[in-house]
Each structure stands twice: as structure tokens, then as C-alpha cells.
Amino acid sequence: MTMDRLIVFAILVLVAAALSGPRLPRVWLALTLAGTAAFLGAALWALGGGTEWDWRSGFALGNERVHLRLDAVSAWFLALVAVVGGAGAVYARGYWPDRERPESAGRGRGWWSTLILCLGLVLLCANGLHFLMAWEAFALSAYFLITLERERRETRAAGWLYLAASHAGTLGLFAFFSLLAARTGSWELGPMRDHPELAPLFWVALFGFGVKAGLFPLHIWLPSAHANAPSHVSAIMSGVAIKMGLYGLIRFSGWLPMPAGAGWAVLALGAASAVLGAAFALAQNDLKRLLAYCSVENMGVILIGWGAGLLGAANGDTAWGRLAMAGALLHVWNHGLFKSLLFFGAGSVLHATGTREMSRMGGLWRALPWTAGLFAFGSVAISALPPLNGFVSEWLVYLGLLEAAAGHAPVAVATLPATIALGVTGALALAAFVKAATVVFLGAPRTQTAAHAHECGWWMRAPMLGLAAACTLVALAPAAVWPLLQQPLAAWNSAWLGGEPPAPLATLGPVQLALAVVVAATAVALWLRTRTNGLRRALTWDCGYAAPTARMQYTGGSFAALAVGWFAWVLRPQRQLRWPRGTFPRRADHVERIPETVLERAIGPVSNVVMSASAWVRRRQQGHLPDYILYLVAGLAAVGGLVVLGSVR
Amino acid sequence: MISILEFLARLAVWLVLAPLLPGIINKVKAWVAGRRGPPVLQLYYDLARLWRKGVVLSTLASPGFIAGPAVAWVAVLAAALLLPLGPLGTSLSFRGDVILLVYLLALARFCTAWAALETGSAFEGMGAAREVSYAVLAEAAVITAVLTLSLQTRSVSLSAMLAPSAGTGAVLLAVGLFTVLLAENCRVPFDDPNTHLELTMIHAVLVLDHSGPPLAAILHGAAMKLLLFSVLLVQAVLPVGELPLVAAAGALIGGVLVVTVAVGLVESFLARYAFRRVPLLLTTAFLLCVFALLIAWKGGAA
Numbered sequence: 001m002t003m004d005r006l007i008v009f010a011i012l013v014l015v016a017a018a019l020s021g022p023r024l025p026r027v028w029l030a031l032t033l034a035g036t037a038a039f040l041g042a043a044l045w046a047l048g049g050g051t052e053w054d055w056r057s058g059f060a061l062g063n064e065r066v067h068l069r070l071d072a073v074s075a076w077f078l079a080l081v082a083v084v085g086g087a088g089a090v091y092a093r094g095y096w097p098d099r100e101r102p103e104s105a106g107r108g109r110g111w112w113s114t115l116i117l118c119l120g121l122v123l124l125c126a127n128g129l130h131f132l133m134a135w136e137a138f139a140l141s142a143y144f145l146i147t148l149e150r151e152r153r154e155t156r157a158a159g160w161l162y163l164a165a166s167h168a169g170t171l172g173l174f175a176f177f178s179l180l181a182a183r184t185g186s187w188e189l190g191p192m193r194d195h196p197e198l199a200p201l202f203w204v205a206l207f208g209f210g211v212k213a214g215l216f217p218l219h220i221w222l223p224s225a226h227a228n229a230p231s232h233v234s235a236i237m238s239g240v241a242i243k244m245g246l247y248g249l250i251r252f253s254g255w256l257p258m259p260a261g262a263g264w265a266v267l268a269l270g271a272a273s274a275v276l277g278a279a280f281a282l283a284q285n286d287l288k289r290l291l292a293y294c295s296v297e298n299m300g301v302i303l304i305g306w307g308a309g310l311l312g313a314a315n316g317d318t319a320w321g322r323l324a325m326a327g328a329l330l331h332v333w334n335h336g337l338f339k340s341l342l343f344f345g346a347g348s349v350l351h352a353t354g355t356r357e358m359s360r361m362g363g364l365w366r367a368l369p370w371t372a373g374l375f376a377f378g379s380v381a382i383s384a385l386p387p388l389n390g391f392v393s394e395w396l397v398y399l400g401l402l403e404a405a406a407g408h409a410p411v412a413v414a415t416l417p418a419t420i421a422l423g424v425t426g427a428l429a430l431a432a433f434v435k436a437a438t439v440v441f442l443g444a445p446r447t448q449t450a451a452h453a454h455e456c457g458w459w460m461r462a463p464m465l466g467l468a469a470a471c472t473l474v475a476l477a478p479a480a481v482w483p484l485l486q487q488p489l490a491a492w493n494s495a496w497l498g499g500e501p502p503a504p505l506a507t508l509g510p511v512q513l514a515l516a517v518v519v520a521a522t523a524v525a526l527w528l529r530t531r532t533n534g535l536r537r538a539l540t541w542d543c544g545y546a547a548p549t550a551r552m553q554y555t556g557g558s559f560a561a562l563a564v565g566w567f568a569w570v571l572r573p574q575r576q577l578r579w580p581r582g583t584f585p586r587r588a589d590h591v592e593r594i595p596e597t598v599l600e601r602a603i604g605p606v607s608n609v610v611m612s613a614s615a616w617v618r619r620r621q622q623g624h625l626p627d628y629i630l631y632l633v634a635g636l637a638a639v640g641g642l643v644v645l646g647s648v649r
Numbered sequence: 650m651i652s653i654l655e656f657l658a659r660l661a662v663w664l665v666l667a668p669l670l671p672g673i674i675n676k677v678k679a680w681v682a683g684r685r686g687p688p689v690l691q692l693y694y695d696l697a698r699l700w701r702k703g704v705v706l707s708t709l710a711s712p713g714f715i716a717g718p719a720v721a722w723v724a725v726l727a728a729a730l731l732l733p734l735g736p737l738g739t740s741l742s743f744r745g746d747v748i749l750l751v752y753l754l755a756l757a758r759f760c761t762a763w764a765a766l767e768t769g770s771a772f773e774g775m776g777a778a779r780e781v782s783y784a785v786l787a788e789a790a791v792i793t794a795v796l797t798l799s800l801q802t803r804s805v806s807l808s809a810m811l812a813p814s815a816g817t818g819a820v821l822l823a824v825g826l827f828t829v830l831l832a833e834n835c836r837v838p839f840d841d842p843n844t845h846l847e848l849t850m851i852h853a854v855l856v857l858d859h860s861g862p863p864l865a866a867i868l869h870g871a872a873m874k875l876l877l878f879s880v881l882l883v884q885a886v887l888p889v890g891e892l893p894l895v896a897a898a899g900a901l902i903g904g905v906l907v908v909t910v911a912v913g914l915v916e917s918f919l920a921r922y923a924f925r926r927v928p929l930l931l932t933t934a935f936l937l938c939v940f941a942l943l944i945a946w947k948g949g950a951a
Binding site for chain 2: 363380385386398402420423430438439502515523525537538541542566
């Protein structure tokens with residue numbers, strides 16, 4: 001009963017928010033927060049009580065009765081939608097206000113509530129037809145949010161690419177749901193383990209949902225869309241929207257019978273996304289593109305956990321599979337939290353400096369102490385370092401993989417390389433985030449804009465603090481999150497129902513807490529000792545160089561050069577070098593660009609061929625009657641030839 | 650009560666004994682070169698002096714410049730405390746603690762690189778870039794070694810994992826881990842702790858602008874890390890955990906001494922590699938660990 005009310009309330013309030021958004025910013029904020037709070041309440045209710053909510057309408061939409069369901073798997077994702085949706089709404093008030101963006105602010109508010117509503121409906125719909133409708137509405141509202149700043153050509157291009165890629169994926173989903181409906185005779189969705197003939201459909205779903213999830217090499221739309229969207233939109237796209245692809249995959253891998261190779265393929269995809277996503281992230285010089293590629297990496301990490309979960313489930317519902325799957329699900333939350341935090345931070349930097357180019361920043365910690373501290377926090381969390389929350393989920397995935405190895409499971413042939421890939425990913429991600437955080441916030445300002453930056457207001461600061469607090473909660477009390485986490489696990493695979501939290505998780509929490517306390521205490525102690533001994537400020541020593549300039553600092557490009565060299569086979573960096581020549585050289589420069597390899601080297605050429613083929617066909621369609629008569633005669637001759645050939649045989 | 654005392658004793662062992670190792674290495678190097686060399690306890694004197702010294706702070710540095718070394722020091726110490734000491738075991742052991750150890754070392758790396766980049770100096774940028782880049786390859790080798798041990802012993806916690814098997818696998822693993830030890834602790838042939846040419850180094854470049862107590866924390870942390878890797882290496886190769894207490898203590902101490910002397914000898918007889926060749930060497934270490942992994946896998950399957 002309560003659940004009914006919460007969800008109906010959330011839907012109605014979000015509709016009202018979408019309508020009020022363009023005109024009434026305060027009403028909109030209150031309504032959106034109320035709606036997200038109701039969604040969060042419903043999700044936590046479902047997760048905490050382990051109850052499933054199921055509702056069928058009396059009316060029909062497209063000849064199908066509306067069927068909404070909230071079980072633990074969808075509630076897990078709904079909670080993330082609500083948290084990031086609410087935080088982003090508050091952030092947008094400071095980041096995209098009417099007075100600075102008179103043209104697009106109202107539009108942005110309306111679409112924001114629509115997006116949250118559609119995300120919620122995607123999670124709630126238990127009917128294939130309505131799922132597709134909600135999915136399409138979600139894709140479209142995200143498109144309008146990405147292109148809020150549509151006067152910029154780059155933004156329009158990014159929006160178009162997103163729309164095209166998203167529809168390519170949706171095409172796959174149309175195929176998936178119609179085949180599903182054709183085979184089962186109904187659009188209703190639910191467990192269908194008893195139809196083994198449905199197994200091959202998984203591959204169609206992997207493509208359709210994989211595009212949205214941004215898996216390598218289907219991620220082509222992701223970097224430009226996330227980089228060019230307003231930062232609060234980037235946050236929800238990266239933190240939540242791409243998780244919808246993952247939701248679809250996890251959802252249907254729990255309901256459908258799985259083909260034999262599913263786990264292996266998912267592990268391989270995950271390892272590729274993780275390592276290459278991190279390598280691409282390290283190579284970027286645009287702060288938001290770096291964060292976007294890092295999403296590809298984190299989706300890879302989640303896929304490694306999910307793949308191990310699939311393998312574990314396929315091989316007798318092993319305990320290690322459960323651990324890895326738990327890690328994957330927890331990483332969904334964690335990544336949503338700290339990635340949104342980081343995008344908010346990037347937005348604050350962009351707001352202050354007007355550029356996303358990291359080589360124009362530097363030394364921002366002085367002007368933006370809050371943002372710097374919170375970004376550093378997010379960087380530690382996303383690099384999966386203890387004592388923060390990224391470590392908890394990655395550690396669970398590792399633990400699952402290690403136990404698979406220790407148990408000498410036959411599938412360890414797949415999990416061993418995946419473990420090594422995860423290790424390499426961790427080190428690469430660490431390098432990428434050392435680069436992102438330090439090039440932006442430390443050292444000397446590289447340009448005048450960086451020198452005159454200003455801190456963001458409380459509307460932007462508060463959501464960041466809230467997300468950091470949520471991260472801390474998961475980090476220091478992982479055992480408290482376990483009861484919630486267990487519900488989607490059991491809903492995904494009923495063999496994993498019940499059971500205590502894994503013993504090491506209960507140990508890890510206090511260890512993380514102790515570590516956090518000792519770290520803080522030691523830092524303070526060292527600071528006090530330093531101050532007692534006497535502290536003097538002086539120029540950076542720089543091996544005795546007396547006049548260092550800000551331009552002599554290491555840039556992001558030079559920082560990443562070593563590792564980029566190792567991955568040059570896939571990154572394909574394009575360099576333009578002009579050497580200093582002559583006795584009095586005029587100027588010299590070195591420009592490096594990291595292209596989006598898959599898009600520019602694979603998809604681009606293929607679509608060029610398609611375009612020129614289409615152009616050729618179009619030239620044959622000029623409305624000349626003789627041409628059409630020729631086509632007719634040729635066609636008739638061909639058919640006649642076939643008939644004659646057939647009768648001869 | 651006993652457990653608290655034991656924990657304190659363990660803490661003291663790591664804190665007090667660690668700075669001996671660099672002293673021994675320097676003594677070995679001096680002996681090979683026919684010099685008298687600095688006293689074995691030199692690092693203790695240095696640390697004591699640095700702890701009392703004032704600090705010159707770059708005008709660009711944020712509070713992270715001081716916090717970085719502190720966090721890194723705690724991280725290394727915590728990682729060391731997770732490591733069992735032969736039959737004494739460890740004060741805290743749980744499944745998956747080995748991953749915590751690896752990631753604590755990563756946390757130390759993050760903080761060291763962060764503190765280095767505080768100053769906006771190109772030298773330190775160079776050092777930090779090298780540190781985090783080479784760590785990618787070293788991490789692959791370390792994770793592979795962890796997997797090997799896990800396969801060999803069918804366990805996922807350090808206290809049970811460090812029960813090595815004899816044979817080819819152990820030799821491969823030893824050589825692989827020794828190479829990682831040299832890389833992670835910035836010794837020759839990856840790095841030269843004695844050179845004064847900052848351009849050619851990793852670690853000394855990272856800490857170029859540090860002075861006073863933060864530098865003391867960095868140097869002590871580095872010494873602890875060296876001891877940590879030595880103890881790990883010895884226990885990954887020798888069955889220290891199964892010996893009686895006295896023999897185990899002897900084996901552990903002897904093993905660590907052998908590793909330390911080996912580091913000194915490598916440093917005396919080998920020149921530092923050109924930076925282009927460092928990835929090659931690290932990849933070799935990774936491959937050695939992979940072969941050890943394959944042997945462990947084959948052994949388990951048979």
C-alpha cells in the first residue's frame with residue numbers, strides 16, 4: 001500500500017515538475033526533490049523489506065495492459081537514479097541558472113525531471129512494449145539535455161552522434177523484445193528460464209544494451225556526449241544513464257537462460273573495456289573526456305564482476321560467483337556516486353575557468369579549495385584506493401576472482417587473465433586520476449583565467465558534499481550495506497538467497513575506518529611537527545633554477561606520454577612537431593591529439609562507404625522515366641531468366 | 650591485553666628494523682668498491698636529524714604537500730602489518746587481505762605522486778609520471794604473483810598463502826618478485842639512489858622539494874617498503890611458516906639479509922638501465938610470474 005502511494009506520488013510529482021520546470025524554478029526544485037525522495041523511499045523499502053511490488057492497470061496502452069513491477073534488481077538501480085537525480089537538480093540551480101543561461105535553463109529543468117521520470121519508468125516497466133517506449137523517451141530526453149547548449153557546433157555534433165548510436169542500440173532492442181514476444185507469445189517480462197530456445201537472444205541484448213552501457217568498442221558516442229553536455233547532465237549520464245544498459249543486461253541475464261559462452265564473452269568484453277578505457281582516459285587532455293573514458297573503464301570493472309557472476313552461476317552457483325556479482329552490483333552504486341561527484345567537480349572547474357582543457361589550468365586549489373578537496377576525494381575513491389568506497393566493490397570482485405583461482409575452478413582459465421587485467425586497470429586508473437587531479441588543481445596557474453578563478457557557490461557545493469558523504473558511508477560501513485545488496489543478488493539468482501555477509505566484509509569495514517582515522521591523525525601530527533620545527537615559504541627549488549615559469553611545469557600530455565607510448569597501437573596519437581630551427585628560432589610547438597580510434601578508424605570509414613553507396617543510389621533516382629523503364633525491363637528479364645532456369649532444371 | 654602487546658611489538662619491529670636495510674645495502678656497496686662507507690645506522694641518524702629540522706615549503710604547495718607523505722607512510726606501515734612474520738602469523742588476517750596490501754601500496758603511490766606534483770616543478774612531474782607508469786607493469790607482475798601463490802596454496806589470505814612450493818615455479822617467482830622489488834623500491838637497474846642527476850631518477854626526483862619531518866616520513870616509509878618486499882619475497886619462496894619458531898626467525902632474518910645483500914651486489918655490478926629498456930625488464934618480470942602461474946596451474950590440475 002505504502003509502495004503504491006510512494007510510486008504514484010513520485011510519478012505525479014515528477015510530471016508536475018517537468019511541467020513547472022520552464023517557468024517556476026523554485027517549485028520545480030521542490031517537486032523534483034520530492035519526486036526523487038519518493039523514488040528513493042520506494043527503492044529502499046523494496047531493498048530493506050525484500051518485498052516485490054507489482055501493479056497492473058485496468059486500461060491498456062498500445063493494446064497491452066500496463067504492468068509495473070519493482071523488485072530488488074530494479075530497486076537497486078532506482079535508488080541510484082533518485083540520489084543522483086536529486087543531487088543534480090540542486091547542482092543545476094547553481095550551475096545552469098536562469099540569469100546566466102536565460103535561453104536554456106528552463107528547458108534544462110523540464111527535461112531533467114522528464115529524464116528522471118523516464119529512467120524510473122524504464123526500471124518499473126515489466127512489459128516489453130512499454131519498456132521500449134520508456135527507453136525511447138529516456139533516450140530522447142537525454143538527447144535534449146545533452147544539447148542544451150545547442151548554439152555550439154561541437155555540442156550539436158555530440159548530440160547527433162549520441163542519438164545515432166543510441167538508436168542503433170535501440171534497433172537491437174526492438175529485435176530483442178520482438179523476438180522475445182514472438183517466441184513466448186506475450187510482451188510480459190519475467191523469469192523465462194524454462195525456454196532454453198531463448199538463450200541466443202542474449203547476444204542481441206548484449207549489443208542493444210551494450211551500446212547504452214558504453215562497452216568497448218560500442219562506446220563511440222560516450223566521450224563526446226559526456227564532454228559536451230552541461231556537467232550536471234554529464235553526471236547523470238555517466239553515473240546513472242549508462243547504468244541503464246547494465247540494468248538491462250543484468251535484468252535479462254537473470255531472467256533468460258544463458259548461452260554457454262555468455263560468461264566468457266562478458267569477461268572478455270569487461271577486460272577490454274576496463275584496460276582500454278583506462279588507457280584512453282590517461283591519454284586525454286580534456287578533463288571531462290578523461291572522466292568519460294573512465295566510465296568505460298568502470299563499466300568494464302562491473303562487467304568483469306558480472307561475467308564472473310555468470311560463470312559462477314553456470315557452474316553450480318558457486319560462492320565466488322556470488323562475491324564477484326556482489327562486487328559488480330556495489331560498484332554500480334559506487335561508480336554512480338563518485339563519478340557524479342567528479343563531474344560536479346569538473347563542472348565547478350569549468351564554471352570557474354571557462355575551459356575543459358587541462359593544460360590551461362593549474363594551481364586551482366587556492367581559488368577552489370572545496371572543489372579541489374572534493375575532487376581529490378573522488379579521485380582516491382575512483383582509483384579504488386582504501387579507505388574509500390571504490391576499493392570495497394573492487395575488492396569484492398577481486399575476492400571472487402581470487403577464490404575462483406584458489407578453488408581451481410575449471411573456469412579459472414578465464415578468471416586468471418581477467419584478474420591480471422583488473423590489476424593493470426587499477427594502476428592505469430590511478431595514473432589517470434593522479435594526472436587529472438594534480439594537473440588541474442596543483443602547481444602554478446598556467447593561464448590568466450586559471451589565476452582568476454573563483455569557488456562555486458553552496459548550491460553546487462552541497463550536492464558534492466552529499467555525494468562524498470554517501471561514498472564515505474559505503475566505505476566505512478560496507479557491512480551495513482550488505483543486507484540491501486543481498487536482495488538484488490538473490491533476485492538475480494535465487495540460489496544465492498540468504499546467507500551471512502561474507503566474513504571478510506565485516507572485517508574490512510573496521511579496517512577501513514581505522515585506516516581513515518590513523519591517516520587523518522598522522523597527517524595532523526606531521527603538520528603540527530612541521531609547524532613546531534619552523535616553516536619557511538620559498539620558490540620551488542627546481543634544481544636551483546632561479547626563474548621557473550608556469551609553462552615549464554609538466555603538462556597532462558607529458559605526464560601520460562610514457563604510458564600512451566605503450567598503448568600507441570590502439571590510441572594512435574597524432575603528433576605535430578615543429579622543431580626550433582636556426583640560430584634565432586621563431587617558434588616551436590608540439591601538438592598532440594588522441595583520436596577516438598574506434599570512431600575515426602573503424603566506424604567512420606565504414607559509414608563513409610555507406611554514405612557514398614547511398615549517394616550512388618541517389619544519383620540513379622533522378623526521376624528520369626527512361627531509367628525506370630530500363631530498371632523494369634532489366635528486372636523482368638532477370639525474373640524471366642530465373643523462371644526459365646528453374647523450369648529447365 | 651596480550652594481543653595489544655603483540656601488536657605493539659610487531660609495530661616496533663617494522664618501525665625500528667626497517668632503516669637497517671638501506672644501511673646494509675650501502676655497506677655492501679662500499680665493501681665491493683673497497684671503501685669504508687657510511688655506518689650501517691646512517692639512516693637512523695639522518696631520520697633523527699630530519700625530524701628536528703625546519704621545513705622549506707614551496708610557495709605553490711597546498712596542505713596536501715605535508716599530508717601526502719603522512720598518508721603514504723601510514724599506508725606502507727598498514728600494508729607491512731598485514732604481512733605475516735613466519736610462524737608468528739599476523740595480528741589481522743582475513744580472506745582477501747592480500748588485495749588490501751597491494752592497494753595500500755597503491756595508495757602510497759598516489760599520495761607520493763600527489764605530493765610531488767604540488768610544487769609545479771618539471772623534475773617532479775617527470776618522476777611522478779615515471780613512478781605511476783612503471784607501476785602499471787609492476788602491478789601486473791604483483792597480481793600475477795598473488796594469483797600464483799593463491800593457486801599453489803588454494804587460499805586467498807596472506808597467512809595461508811605464503812606456504813610456497815619448491816621447484817621451478819618457486820625460482821621463477823623469486824626472480825620475478827626480486828625484479829619487482831628492485832623496481833618498486835627504486836633501486837638499480839631501474840633507478841639510482843646515489844646519483845645527483847635528478848633527470849635520471851624516479852624516487853629521488855619525487856621528493857626533491859621535501860625537507861624536514863615530511864622527508865623523514867618519506868625515507869622511513871621507503872625503508873619499510875623495502876623491508877616489506879624482502880619479507881614477502883622470502884616467504885613466497887621459503888616455507889618459513891612451517892618451521893619451528895627459532896629456525897623460522899633465523900630463516901626469515903637470513904633470507905632478508907640475503908635479499909638485501911643481493912640488492913647491494915646488483916647495485917655494485919650493474920649499471921642503471923636506459924629508461925627505454927625499463928619497461929622491457931618489467932615485462933620480463935611479469936612474464937616470469939606468468940610462467941610461475943602456469944606451472945602452479947598445471948600442478949593444480951594434474
